[in-house]
Amino acid sequence: MIDQLSAPAHQGGASDDQQLPPAPTPAPASAPAAAAHEEGGASDDQQLEDKENQQVKKELQKCVKDRRFLVVVENGDHPSPWIEMKEILDSSGCSPGSAIMVTTKDGGLAKEFSPNRTKTHSFVEFCLERAKRLVSVECHRETGAIYSIQRVLQQCDPDLFCMKLLLGTLHANPYTGKKQLDDLCTSLESPSPGQSQSDPDGSKRRLRVRMKMMKFCYDKLPEMDKSCLLYLSIFAPNSNIRRASLVRRWVAEGHVTQGDGREALDRAEICFEDLLAQGFVDITKTGNLGNVISCKVQNIIYDFITKAVKDENFGDAGLPAKLASHISISSDIQWNQVSDKQKQQQKQGRCNCFSSATLGPQAGAPDQITSFLEWLPVFSRVTARVKVMDLNFCKQLENRHLKIICSNLLKLKYLSMVSTEISVLPRKINMLDELETLDIRQTKVPSSATEGLFLPMLKHLLAGPVGYQVSASPEEELSTVWMPRDIGSMTNMETLRHVQVLEGGDEFKHIENLKHLKNLGVVIYGTQDNVNHLLRVVTLSEHLRRLSVWASKGSIDLKMDLGLSEEGPKLLESISINGITTGLPEWIQKLPHLAEIILRKTSLADNSIRILGQLVQLRCLTLRHDSYTENNLPFIANEFMNIQFLVIEGASNIKRIKFFSGTAPKLEKIVWTFTSMDISQDTITGLSNLPSLKELEVNGEFDPYHVEQAVALHPNCPVFSSN
Structure with missing residues (x-):
């Protein structure tokens, strides 16, 4: 359990009942130092340290004078820092509303810090309340089931990673019974042999608990989800993995199939959401509508799934690790055939493109990928089963390599060559009768x-x-x-x-x-x-x-x-229009699910903005080059009631933005990008009328002073950034 202390700091000019409580008696630990000082005086080093401390205190007092602040002392294990901090701030003349927050795992110490103003928060209690809302009615009725959940959480405490895994699993499996939870708790409680002697700081126990929690949650996954999770072992830990590419690769490799009345890709999307909700993958980038663009696998999860891959003989262990993210790892492929061919070629004096000498420390770089492609004709029985080729950003990929692919990988389902030098699509590409994804963006085709x-x-x-x-x-x-x-x-x-x-x-x-x-x-x-x-x-x-x-x-x-x-497409969620200058199409006002609009070179006037403001489901509006003809962009009351994200990119006509009271109550983020602009106090006004604003990003050449002042006055203290 982690306890937290929240106590107000000294407030200049305030009444006595608003002052910080009296400082606690210093701990006995300081007595030896005091005695040494009395007996022999401070050493030269001690004098220098004291002088430096006094200088730091003076600088700190200058920083907080007449300002409101929050000081956080994390993981406090002794009252000394609190005593020193209180002495400094008591004499600093800080503004009313300032506060100090100390976090500590010691409830008694928290009481000593501030006897009358201690607030204790327990991760176990917090997560238990969440768990109660996740599990089924049957679980609530089963005697002792909730207590079993509490016991598991206590074994996890204070590791939030493990607690989140448990909550994710209970969300996906609300009928998890008491016996399963008791077995898990017993497993977590049982110490490893010699644990107390070899684990003085508890780090080994924490790792053991994490691995057992991951095993419990992994075993609860449906088989399709397990397969998709293990597939992530081909990517380096903490690397960005694009969601769209990932789910298509799952389908292409056969890890997800159609069923339950759903297409395979739809089921792959559900698998992704399951892994995300249960904590096996983390979000790295989201889109304007809050949709997940990319994800990553953190180190501890990666270590677990790579071990599971070996234990369950998933994929092909013979495939060079650095090539795995580019080439199909379907379990059908027997890469030992590659090794056999390899040895035969070696005997004939041919180069071995898979030897450690060839691959080197940077194995998997474009030259090794292209070397592999040149060897494809040799491995005919193997390549007939390859389903995926992801060659994105392989700058040494040439047209001849694509011809080799089209001539040999006849069962290929996924082919991506984003940002490569490919400039020809050979006629033989039509031989890929089973190809489902062809991505040639940013090529020279x-x-x-x-x-x-x-x-x-x-x-x-x-x-x-x-x-x-x-x-x-x-x-x-x-x-x-x-x-x-x-x-x-x-x-x-x-x-x-x-x-x-x-x-x-x-x-x-x-x-x-x-x-x-x-x-x-x-x-x-x-x-x-x-x-x-x-x-x-x-x-x-x-x-x-x-x-x-x-x-x-x-x-x-x-x-x-x-x-x-005629009516517009009823399921349409996003529309992007470029170069249509005759106004907005009337039918967009009748689209019940339209959440995003992107406009460029549309030459809209103020009346069109008023139409956009009445779109009930609109959550993101992007205005780009020449999308709007007027200098003033007003957002008036009772418009844009659900918009969350406003993006203005290169719309050079726009010089001033004003938000009136009652407009855009859910707007959280604004991004304004331009080449250069003279920013005055009238350039962007009414920010205080946006109750949900969290972030303002302004990019371009400008003086940020007036924007910073406007942001500083906002009650939410939104994050302001500029580039």
């Missing part, structure tokens, strides 16, 4: 390369840039590939982003066949007819959730209005 692409099982085709560059010129066009002419026959397609549609727009007629389409991004060239074809596709797409429309330069006066009898 020409626009026409995909015209003849036909992959009957393809579900995700991603092309064009990765993300949005704020520094990009407003005149810069989105360069991407053409829509395949046989797109209508790829009926499994779920993600098609971004592809060009040339004048005539015949491809749109075929997109109507894509009944599973969820994410569509198109670059339109030509006339209003192309837009009309697009809108027809949008209205017929029952599952569409994300839509990005980029009208190319020269496409003038295009409109995105629907006919009177």
